[in-house]
Amino acid sequence: MDHHIKDIELAPAGKKKIEWVRREMPVLSGIAAQWKKDKPLEGVQIAACLHVTSETAVLMITLKEGGANVALCASNPLSTQDEVAASLVKDFGINVFAICGEDRETYYQHIDEVLERNPQITMDDGADLVSTLHQKGGSRISQVIGGTEETTTGVVRLKSMAKAGQLRYPVIAVNDADTKHLFDNRYGTGQSTLEGILRATHILLSGKKVVVVGYGWCGRGIAMRARGMGARVGIVEINPVKALEALMDGYEVMSMLDAAAWGDLFITVTGNISVIRKEHFLQMNDGTILCNSGHFNVEIDRDDLESVSVNRREAQPLVEEFTLSNGKKLFFLAEGRLVNLACAEGHPPTVMDMSFANQALSVKFLKEQASSLENQVYKVPDDIDMNVAHLKLSSLSIKIEELTPRQKKYLASWEEGT
Structure with missing residues (x-):
């Protein structure tokens, strides 16, 4: 089964929603444009359990532009925008398993569907995907090199797993990035x-x-x-x-x-x-x-x-x-x-632009650096966090001050006082 959604005929309405929010997500759109040329995720299999919204769609499209094979399921039974799910399948060729209002059994069946694609990287919102993978174990988990987690709740669960020695691969806590929790949350x-x-x-x-x-x-x-x-x-x-x-x-x-x-x-x-x-x-x-x-x-x-x-x-x-x-x-x-x-459509795309830019860049970081990481929960690297902030300011045509050479020297020294 390549997808399980409500109705593929909803795709035109979903595509309009995706196009609308992309206008408010310049950072992620810029990353997608660059990745379309560079293909930094060529051949990487990604399993994502996120809210299936138009903002998430822009992230999924960015990952695919980077060369990844993506399978997406919902992280909440009531948050799926069915028209967006349809557009991701029909217009962008992304495997989606999500239906708004799905029952608990279907919710976990959809998680199983994305895990059956033997992911190398997981992307989670609440850690249901990671916990299911760890509970079922088997050969699938040995192929995973790393994961990302979007939420405070998920980070708490993953840190508990790591503390108990149960976490089987490194996870980046996207929620803990300053350009995520200070704005998105x-x-x-x-x-x-x-x-x-x-x-x-x-x-x-x-x-x-x-x-x-x-x-x-x-x-x-x-x-x-x-x-x-x-x-x-x-x-x-x-x-x-x-x-x-x-x-x-x-x-x-x-x-x-x-x-x-x-x-x-x-x-x-x-x-x-x-x-x-x-x-x-x-x-x-x-x-x-x-x-x-x-x-x-x-x-x-x-x-x-x-x-x-x-x-x-x-x-x-x-x-x-x-x-x-x-x-x-x-x-x-x-x-x-x-x-x-x-009851609404979730966070505005302007803030999700930063959160999902952190997600995308963290996935790239994991592909390149996961072998050097332990099975722990890590912060988003500071250079990624700062880069996202700079890119967001640039997209808003805002300039900030830079330190002069003398100021840099002063901050790095201890000799000068009053």
Whole structure:
């Protein structure tokens, strides 16, 4: 099977979407143009488990322009843009296994499909591809020279594997690049999360009490954007330093139980399990909205929510209404999956341009340097990170200052003082 998608006839609409976002991705497009000449990935087999969106399509096309053979599956059952999947197959000859709304069984069948192509390099978003490969083992894993990981959640899982001595090949944590998490996580997640919520609910954010659970880079971005739209923002954190930072950034900081009785809208971005549970649901106000922008649908405990509910119905597409035993109604978005991708289209291409440029250049780095790396999780090399930043500034026609020879000498010395 070369592909498994919803409908190949959706390709024309998908191609238009891809062409539209390419205009906002000049760094990756520039890499693709150069790679079309140089073919640095000639013959490399790549298995990718990423959100199948128009931005991801530009990355897949770039890898193919570089000479790679690419197979792509979805990293989330609800994030696939079916028309983009169709265009990748029909217009660009890329093997895609992804259907929006696929069940769990089909999701893992699609992961198996891309692994059956015996990849040399893996590209992951959440580490489901890598963990599946490691669990099934066999001869396939011995052919893999390295991989990349896009998300905070995936990096945490991979570092846990490495610490336990279970990671079988080196992985580059693209998420940890400055040109990824400082922009994609903060500005991309901040904007796209609120866009997903507004598309699904059409609520007015101004005046709402919004609780952001987790104050990492994603939480910072969401809180900043919510406040910018007039919301009153509360932060729930377990890390005392991040809690202090949130407080000094001007937000209310509170426990989850206190927040439950205070908030109107809850957004989880922790990467952890069951951060909103039974005792919290029972404290919430009538009409409270619950959603998640962390990678997996485990942050809001659905089993607990069902256990304290007497009725559930679909209020509108991707919005479930739960009537609790106390008579209050809670609204749960997108089954607890990534609200920015399930209810909207994910991060804007401008920020994904930098994230995926890091991905592409890290794949090239692995092809050339993987034999010298250990089975650990590595940062994106600094020269790649800085190069992506320079390329992005250049695409925006922005010039920055350069050190003079005297300044370089001063910074490298210790003799000069006051």
